[in-house]
Amino acid sequence: MAQKYIHGFEKKEQDRLIYQADFLEPYVYQGVDLEFTKNLLEVGCGVGAQTQILCRRFPKLQIDGIDLSEAQLKTASKVLAKEIKSGRVSLQQQDAQKLGLSKTDYDAAFICWFLEHVPDPLLVLKNVRKNLKPGAKVYVSEVFNHSLFMEPYSPAYLKYWFEFNDFQWEIKGHPFVGAQLGNLLKASGFKNINVEIRPFHFDSREPEKRAAFIDYFFDILLSAEETLIKTKRVTPQLIKQMKKEVEIAKKAKNSVFFYSYVRATATA
Numbered sequence: 001m002a003q004k005y006i007h008g009f010e011k012k013e014q015d016r017l018i019y020q021a022d023f024l025e026p027y028v029y030q031g032v033d034l035e036f037t038k039n040l041l042e043v044g045c046g047v048g049a050q051t052q053i054l055c056r057r058f059p060k061l062q063i064d065g066i067d068l069s070e071a072q073l074k075t076a077s078k079v080l081a082k083e084i085k086s087g088r089v090s091l092q093q094q095d096a097q098k099l100g101l102s103k104t105d106y107d108a109a110f111i112c113w114f115l116e117h118v119p120d121p122l123l124v125l126k127n128v129r130k131n132l133k134p135g136a137k138v139y140v141s142e143v144f145n146h147s148l149f150m151e152p153y154s155p156a157y158l159k160y161w162f163e164f165n166d167f168q169w170e171i172k173g174h175p176f177v178g179a180q181l182g183n184l185l186k187a188s189g190f191k192n193i194n195v196e197i198r199p200f201h202f203d204s205r206e207p208e209k210r211a212a213f214i215d216y217f218f219d220i221l222l223s224a225e226e227t228l229i230k231t232k233r234v235t236p237q238l239i240k241q242m243k244k245e246v247e248i249a250k251k252a253k254n255s256v257f258f259y260s261y262v263r264a265t266a267t268a
């Protein structure tokens with residue numbers, strides 16, 4: 001895969017994707033209604049973490065999943081062995097920026113934590129629209145990394161996060177793409193566009209959820225640890241300090257975790 005990818009494809013990262021999909025399922029699938037949908041295109045299916053959930057929640061769905069990475073698809077074919085065998089899921093190695101699918105009449109498309117990783121998200125959405133039936137719905141859930149905040153103020157954590165996002169920007173990713181979804185969907189010809197800002201905001205009222213979110217999010221930060229050290233963007237000292245801040249935030253009675261992602265829907 002010539003295109004650079006911040007998280008990597010090691011087993012630990014692939015396991016993180018499965019954990020993430022389960023952990024965020026109650027949020028990501030809020031408002032996803034595919035009960036009467038037959039053929040779904042999933043773009044950037046990764047290791048099949050969302051595909052598996054989609055199959056479980058919507059038993060009539062037939063899913064074609066595409067991903068650029070051979071390593072992800074190899075794991076996806078194991079994760080989804082049962083669904084592939086029964087003919088419900090088929091996987092293809094494709095670059096979403098050059099999408100070449102035999103079907104151009106999908107009933108819906110699902111895109112999750114994906115557009116941040118491609119150099120040209122507009123091109124991807126234009127390609128997706130061309131493969132949908134008129135009126136078919138697209139569901140897009142994407143990051144807006146500028147929104148992360150943790151109280152008590154955690155400067156090493158935020159400095160590391162800046163380097164994480166700046167590195168992603170340097171390798172032509174889009175860590176703030178959530179805020180652009182309305183523009184991108186409009187420019188790619190979609191109609192009936194709806195954009196929702198969806199905050200995760202946890203404080204002393206829900207200490208267990210707050211701690212779980214701090215942990216979950218910390219794993220995302222650490223997924224780029226090796227890369228950020230190798231590229232000299234962060235030092236082991238900064239990481240040590242960041243780990244201390246995270247421990248403090250997890251224990252502090254009045255700590256706050258805040259992050260917002262963006263969910264957009266539109267029709268072709």
Ligand SMILES: C[S@@+](CC[C@H](N)C(=O)[O-])C[C@H]1O[C@@H](n2cnc3c(N)ncnc32)[C@H](O)[C@@H]1O
Pocket residue numbers: 003005017018021043044045046047048049050066067068069072094095096097111112113114117118
């Ligand atoms: C963060 S993962 C998300 C996977 C899945 N949607 C999920 O929620 O678990 C992003 C995926 O995008 C894939 N990817 C990156 N660039 C791509 C491209 N140009 N075309 C297709 N897939 C790509 C990566 O291989 C990776 O599997």
